[in-house]
Amino acid sequence: xxxRKLFKFYKSYYDVACELSDKDRLAFxxxxxxxxxxxxxxxxxxxxKLAYVSQKYNIDAQVKGWEDRMNEKLLNNxxxxxxxxxxxxxxxxxxxxxxxxxxxxxxxxxxxxxxxVKVKEKEEYTIKSFDFKxxxxxxxxxxxxxxxxxxxxKTKKAVNSExxxxxxxxxxxxxxxxxxxxxxxxxxxxxxxxxIEWLKEKQTKYDNRANIxxxxxxxxxxx
Numbered sequence: 001x002x003x004r005k006l007f008k009f010y011k012s013y014y015d016v017a018c019e020l021s022d023k024d025r026l027a028f029x030x031x032x033x034x035x036x037x038x039x040x041x042x043x044x045x046x047x048x049k050l051a052y053v054s055q056k057y058n059i060d061a062q063v064k065g066w067e068d069r070m071n072e073k074l075l076n077n078x079x080x081x082x083x084x085x086x087x088x089x090x091x092x093x094x095x096x097x098x099x100x101x102x103x104x105x106x107x108x109x110x111x112x113x114x115x116x117v118k119v120k121e122k123e124e125y126t127i128k129s130f131d132f133k134x135x136x137x138x139x140x141x142x143x144x145x146x147x148x149x150x151x152x153x154k155t156k157k158a159v160n161s162e163x164x165x166x167x168x169x170x171x172x173x174x175x176x177x178x179x180x181x182x183x184x185x186x187x188x189x190x191x192x193x194x195x196i197e198w199l200k201e202k203q204t205k206y207d208n209r210a211n212i213x214x215x216x217x218x219x220x221x222x223x
Contacts, residue, residue: 004074006110007036007062016051024048035059039074069117132160139169139179149187158192171195 013032017025028051031042036059044052052059067073136146153160172182175196186194 004037004066004070007066010055010058012058013055016054020047020051024051028052032059035063037074039063069113130160130162130165132162132165135162135165136179136183141180141183145180145184145187149183152187152190153192156190156192164193168193175199 017028020028024047027044027048031044031048031052032055034040034042042049042052063074133146133150137143150160158164169179171194172179175182175194177185177196182194185191185199189198191198
């Protein structure tokens, strides 16, 4: 694990530090760095402790935000116990060169972290998204018939959601017909959905027309 590479340094940290003595200011800054990069809870005393406590909520929120995004705990990244172990020379050299380099690559690193989060969210959405077509194929509906019906639904601007699927499936099950037959009927009649009552209504209208026609024939014969 690479560990944390950067964090946002809020102006409130600087404002508090400006009110401290040099010694307390250094202890305050070190405590922030240890917590942000190594996950170490500081053991401060006196004014430095009060200064840190005043900013603890924001500091902890930043750490938790990073851990949640990266699914990684800072406590597992304590590869060194003393950030100053390189000595004065090493510390100064690392501070200067690292600071300059960090200034150039900070935005790039932030963008990469944001991109990782976006990719993860997209993957989670893909997993959770509902496949309307596959759901009907799983019910043994012929793919050609289904595609014809989906064209009808698209034309009528019907939403292919899981809720819509469950409602249509329930109506088809109640009809006593196979799912394939129901989808075929909907495609042929340009229905976006399906309801057996629609068929009954069509049949009733047809029967009524037939009866009227038959009645007219009888009347004509009488004359």
